[in-house]
Amino acid sequence: MTRIQNxxxxxxxxxxxxxxxxxxxxxxxxVRGISLSIRRGEVLGLVGESGAGKSTVGLAALGxxxxxxxxxxxxxxxxxxxxxxxxxxxxxxxxxxxxAYVAQSAQAAFNPAHRLMDQITMVAVDRGGLSRxxxxxxxxxxxxxxxxxxxxxxxxxxxxxxxxxxxxxxxxAMAMICNPALIxxxxxxxxxxxxxxxxxxxxxxxxxxxxxxxxxxxxxxxxVVAQIAHRVAVLRYGEVVEEASIAAIMDSPQxxxxxxxxxxxxxxxxxxxxxxxxxxxxxxxxxxxxxxGNFDVLKDINLAVGRGETVALVGESGxxxxxxxxxxxxxxxxxKGKVVFDGTxxxxxxxxxxxxxLRRIQxxxxxxxxxxxxxxxxxxxxxxPLSLYHGLRGSAREKRLIELLKMVELxxxxxxxxxxxxxxxxxxxxxxxxxxxxxxxLIVCDEITSALxxxxxxxxLRMLISLQKRLGVSYLFITHDIxxxxxxxxxxxxxxxxRIVDRGAKEVVFSLPHEPYTDKLLASVPDMxxxxxxxxxxxxxxxxxxxxxxxxxxxxxx
Amino acid sequence: MEQSIDTRxxxxxxxxxTYRLICSAPFTARLGMVxxxxxAFVAIFAPWIAPYGEAEVVSRIPFDAWSxxxxxxxxxxxxxxxSRLIFGARNSISIALVTTILSFGIGCLLGVFxxxxxxxxxxxxxxxxxxxxxxxxxxxxxxxLSIFGSSIPNLIMIIAVLTSTRFFxxxxxxALNVTSLDFVEAAKGRGENLxxxxxxxxxxxxxPLLLSELxxxxxxxxxxxxxxxxxxxxxxxxxxxxGSMVRDNAALINMGDITPLIPAVAIAFLAIAVNFxxxxxxxxxxxxxxxx
Numbered sequence: 001m002t003r004i005q006n007x008x009x010x011x012x013x014x015x016x017x018x019x020x021x022x023x024x025x026x027x028x029x030x031v032r033g034i035s036l037s038i039r040r041g042e043v044l045g046l047v048g049e050s051g052a053g054k055s056t057v058g059l060a061a062l063g064x065x066x067x068x069x070x071x072x073x074x075x076x077x078x079x080x081x082x083x084x085x086x087x088x089x090x091x092x093x094x095x096x097x098x099x100a101y102v103a104q105s106a107q108a109a110f111n112p113a114h115r116l117m118d119q120i121t122m123v124a125v126d127r128g129g130l131s132r133x134x135x136x137x138x139x140x141x142x143x144x145x146x147x148x149x150x151x152x153x154x155x156x157x158x159x160x161x162x163x164x165x166x167x168x169x170x171x172x173a174m175a176m177i178c179n180p181a182l183i184x185x186x187x188x189x190x191x192x193x194x195x196x197x198x199x200x201x202x203x204x205x206x207x208x209x210x211x212x213x214x215x216x217x218x219x220x221x222x223x224v225v226a227q228i229a230h231r232v233a234v235l236r237y238g239e240v241v242e243e244a245s246i247a248a249i250m251d252s253p254q255x256x257x258x259x260x261x262x263x264x265x266x267x268x269x270x271x272x273x274x275x276x277x278x279x280x281x282x283x284x285x286x287x288x289x290x291x292x293g294n295f296d297v298l299k300d301i302n303l304a305v306g307r308g309e310t311v312a313l314v315g316e317s318g319x320x321x322x323x324x325x326x327x328x329x330x331x332x333x334x335x336k337g338k339v340v341f342d343g344t345x346x347x348x349x350x351x352x353x354x355x356x357x358l359r360r361i362q363x364x365x366x367x368x369x370x371x372x373x374x375x376x377x378x379x380x381x382x383x384x385p386l387s388l389y390h391g392l393r394g395s396a397r398e399k400r401l402i403e404l405l406k407m408v409e410l411x412x413x414x415x416x417x418x419x420x421x422x423x424x425x426x427x428x429x430x431x432x433x434x435x436x437x438x439x440x441x442l443i444v445c446d447e448i449t450s451a452l453x454x455x456x457x458x459x460x461l462r463m464l465i466s467l468q469k470r471l472g473v474s475y476l477f478i479t480h481d482i483x484x485x486x487x488x489x490x491x492x493x494x495x496x497x498x499r500i501v502d503r504g505a506k507e508v509v510f511s512l513p514h515e516p517y518t519d520k521l522l523a524s525v526p527d528m529x530x531x532x533x534x535x536x537x538x539x540x541x542x543x544x545x546x547x548x549x550x551x552x553x554x555x556x557x558x
Numbered sequence: 559m560e561q562s563i564d565t566r567x568x569x570x571x572x573x574x575x576t577y578r579l580i581c582s583a584p585f586t587a588r589l590g591m592v593x594x595x596x597x598a599f600v601a602i603f604a605p606w607i608a609p610y611g612e613a614e615v616v617s618r619i620p621f622d623a624w625s626x627x628x629x630x631x632x633x634x635x636x637x638x639x640x641s642r643l644i645f646g647a648r649n650s651i652s653i654a655l656v657t658t659i660l661s662f663g664i665g666c667l668l669g670v671f672x673x674x675x676x677x678x679x680x681x682x683x684x685x686x687x688x689x690x691x692x693x694x695x696x697x698x699x700x701x702x703l704s705i706f707g708s709s710i711p712n713l714i715m716i717i718a719v720l721t722s723t724r725f726f727x728x729x730x731x732x733a734l735n736v737t738s739l740d741f742v743e744a745a746k747g748r749g750e751n752l753x754x755x756x757x758x759x760x761x762x763x764x765x766p767l768l769l770s771e772l773x774x775x776x777x778x779x780x781x782x783x784x785x786x787x788x789x790x791x792x793x794x795x796x797x798x799x800x801g802s803m804v805r806d807n808a809a810l811i812n813m814g815d816i817t818p819l820i821p822a823v824a825i826a827f828l829a830i831a832v833n834f835x836x837x838x839x840x841x842x843x844x845x846x847x848x849x850x
Contacts, residue, residue: 329747330747331743331746331747350746350747353749355749358747358748358749359749363744363747365740365744367740370739370740370741371739371740371741371744372741373741373758373759373762373763374763375762375763376758376759376762380758384748384758385748388748388749388750434744438748
C-alpha cells in the first residue's frame with residue numbers, strides 16, 4: 001500500500017475544484033473553485049450551512065460525485081494520483097483502502113441484516129489484501145482503540161444490538177480498517193445526543209492521533225470543529241470564504257459570514273423570573289404517567305407553565321419529553337395523573353376535547369417536512385385553522401392569512417407555494433403561522449429549531465420571543481440544545497428516563513451546584529473554545545487512573 | 559430573511575402543467591395516449607361513424623365476406639360487422655369505465671378510512687376483504703349472476719364490488735404510510751373529522767399511485783366483461799360487445815377467416831395502450847417528491 005512518509009507532502013490536494021449539478025434550467029454551479037490541501041495527521045474542518053457544498057467537496061476528495069453532478073474544472077490529487085482523470089474502476093479500488101468515508105447516519109449506512117464484523121472487514125478482505133483473520137484482528141484492535149465495550153465480541157452483534165454512539169464508532173472502525181491515508185467525516189455526531197457526542201468525539205480524536213491519518217471533518221457546528229480540527233475552512237455558496245487555523249477562527253473570525261455562525265450562541269440570555277407563585281398557572285400537570293405497552297415513558301410528572309412564560313423541557317432522546325408534549329395535546333392518553341389547563345382538567349381522550357379547547361393548545365413539530373402536507377399550498381395549510389376555529393371565509397380569511405404570514409416574516413407571495421418550494425426555515429415559519437392562526441394560549445414546541453441551521457435558528461428564536469411579548473402566549477419548549485434554552489427559557493425542567501430530575505428558574509438550574517444529571521448534560525455541551533475536549537479527556541484520565549481501566553465504564557452512555 | 563431555495567417559475571395553471579407533463583412523456587406513453595384518445599373518439603361518436611345500426615340486419619347472407627359494402631363482412635345474423643365493432647367499443651368501454659370508477663370510489667374510501675381508524679374496525683373490514691378475495695373471481699361472478707340474473711346493473715355492481723377489494727388493499731397500504739406522518743396527527747389534534755382528513759390530507763398524497771392502479775384495473779375489468787360475454791352471461795344480445803362478438807363468430811375461424819379475431823385484437827390494443835400510460839404514471843410516482 002502506498003504510504004507517504006514525508007509529513008510535509010499533502011495527502012490530498014484539491015486545486016480550483018469546480019462542480020456543477022443538473023437542475024431544471026441546465027447546469028448550476030454548486031462548487032465554485034475550491035482549493036484545499038491536507039497533510040498527514042492533520043484534520044481540516046469544513047464548516048458551513050446546509051447547501052453550502054460541504055458534503056459535495058468531501059465526496060469529491062474521494063473522487064466521488066453524486067448522480068447528476070459533474071466536475072467542470074480543477075483537480076483532486078490523492079497521494080500524487082489525479083483522481084478526476086483516472087477511470088472509475090481505479091477510483092473504486094482506492095476507496096475504502098486509501099480514502100474512506102464516515103457518514104452522518106450510521107443507522108442508515110449499516111446493513112441491518114449482517115453482523116458488524118462482516119461489514120467492517122469486507123473492504124479489507126475484498127480489496128485491502130488482508131486475510132479474514134488479519135482483518136478481524138485489526139478490527140478488534142480498532143474496537144479497543146475506539147473504546148467500544150467488549151472488543152473481542154463486539155463484531156458478532158447486529159447493528160440494532162448496539163447504541164447509536166457505538167454504531168457511529170463502528171463506522172469509524174470500518175473506515176480505518178485498511179489504514180487509509182484520508183478519512184472524510186461527514187457530520188458524524190450531528191444525529192447523536194450531546195452526552196453521546198462527547199464519547200464519539202473523544203474516540204475520533206484518539207484514533208486520528210494514534211494512526212496519524214489525514215481527515216476532513218464536515219460539520220455545521222463550530223463548537224464541535226473547535227475540538228477536533230487543526231484548520232478550518234468556512235464554506236458558503238460553494239466558495240471558501242475564510243480559511244485559517246482553528247485558534248484564529250475562534251478568536252477573531254474575519255469574514256462577516258463566519259461571525260454570523262455564532263448567532264445563537266451570542267443571542268442575549270433572556271431574563272427570566274416572571275413566574276409568580278401566587279397566580280394560577282395556565283397549565284399544570286399533576287402526577288402524570290404514561291406508557292407504551294409495558295414500558296413507562298413518563299413517571300409521576302409534575303409541572304406548571306404560567307401565562308406568557310416559556311418552560312424548557314430538556315433531556316436526551318428517549319427521556320420522554322416528546323411524549324409529554326403529546327399527552328398535553330391529547331394525542332396520547334396518560335395512564336395516571338391529570339393535566340389541568342386554565343383551572344379545568346383536560347379530558348384524556350382527544351375526541352372528548354371540545355374544538356375550542358383544541359384551539360387553545362397548539363403543537364409545532366420538529367420536522368416541518370413531515371408536519372406540512374406536501375400536497376397543500378401554504379394558503380390551505382395556514383388558512384384551515386382560520387376557517388375551522390374562527391369561521392373566517394373569503395376576503396376576511398385572506399386578510400388574516402397575510403397578517404399571519406407577515407407575523408412570521410413571510411409575505412403574501414409565499415401563500416401560493418407548496419412546502420417543497422420553501423427552504424427549511426421558511427417551512428418551519430409556515431408551521432408556526434399555522435399554530436398562531438388558532439390564536440392559542442399554549443404552544444408545545446417539539447424540538448422546532450433542531451433541524452435548522454444556526455443562523456436560521458437564531459432568527460426563529462428571536463421571532464418566537466417577540467411573538468410572545470406581543471401575544472402573551474406560553475411556550476412549552478422541548479429541546480436538547482442548551483444554547484437554545486439559554487436564549488429562550490424562563491423555567492427549565494430536566495428530564496431523564498421519564499422522570500423530572502431537576503427544575504427551577506433558568507439561572508438556578510444553570511448555576512452551581514447542579515444535580516448530577518444536569519451537570520453531565522451541561523458538561524457535554526461543547527464549548528465554543530479550543531481545548532474544551534482536552535479538558536474533558538484530562539479530567540477523565542485523572543479519574544480513570546484511580547480505577548482499573550475498563551472500556552465499558554466509559555461507555556455507559558455511548 | 560432567507561431566500562427561497564426554489565428558483566423555478568411558479569406553475570402557471572393546471573392547463574400549462576398538463577401540457578408540460580405530456581411533453582415530458584416518453585414515446586410509448588404518447589403512443590398509448592393517442593390510442594386511448596382514438597378509442598374514446600370512436601366510442602363517443604359511434605352512431606355517426608358506424609355505417610349501419612347496431613342491431614340492424616343489413617344482409618341476407620350471414621358470415622358474408624369482406625366487401626366494399628360491408629368492410630368487415632357480416633356476422634352470424636347478417637349484421638354489419640364493422641358497425642357492431644364500433645358500437646361494441648361504446649358499450650364495452652362505457653360499462654368498464656363505470657364499473658372501474660365505482661369500484662375505485664368504494665375501495666379507496668374504505669381503504670383510507672380503514673387506515674385512519676385502525677384497531678378493531680380496520681381488522682373487521684380487512685378480514686372481510688380477504689375473505690372476498692379468496693374466492694376465485696370468475697366463479698364468484700358466475701354464481702352471483704346466475705342467482706340474480708344477468709343484467710347490466712348486476713354485472714356492474716358485482717364486478718365493482720369484487721374489484722374494489724384490490725383498490726382497498728392498495729389504498730390502505732399507501733394511506734398507512736401517510737397516516738403516520740405529523741401532518742395527519744396535526745389534523746387530528748386540530749379536531750378535524752375523518753372524512754376531512756381522508757380527502758384533504760391523505761388522498762392527495764396517495765393519488766398518483768391510485769391513478770396508476772386505476773388504469774390497470776380498467777384493463778382487468780374490461781377483460782372480465784369480455785370474458786363473461788364470451789361465456790354468454792355478460793352483456794346480452796342484441797347489444798354489441800367485443801367478447802360476445804368473438805364467440806358468436808368463432809365458427810368463421812374454421813374457414814380460415816380472421817374476422818372474429820378483430821374484436822379480440824381491439825381489446826388487446828386498448829389494454830396495451832392503457833398499460834403504456836399507466837407504466838409511465840407509475841414511473842412518475844417514484845419521482846413524485848422532487849416535483850413537490
